[in-house]
Amino acid sequence: MFDEDHYLGMWQAKRHQKQNYINTYEHYRESMPFAEGFTTIQLRPGTRDLLKELGHKGETYDAIIQRLVKNQKKN
Numbered sequence: 478m479f480d481e482d483h484y485l486g487m488w489q490a491k492r493h494q495k496q497n498y499i500n501t502y503e504h505y506r507e508s509m510p511f512a513e514g515f516t517t518i519q520l521r522p523g524t525r526d527l528l529k530e531l532g533h534k535g536e537t538y539d540a541i542i543q544r545l546v547k548n549q550k551k552n
Contacts (some may be wrong), residue, residue, distance in 0.1 A: 515539075526537075528541050528542070531545065
């Protein structure tokens, strides 16, 4: 037997879940510096982990690398 109310409830829940995903992704995109001038570099997982260890809470990989390069130039 087909239960239309049950099907409709499942559909609405799935639609709500999808909208939450879209809202989360849009918030993520807005909070990240995806402006022109940014690029992607490939790092081994171990290198990424080293950068995480050297970084401070909330510091981007870009900021960590810039700080390391600046400190290296001083020496």
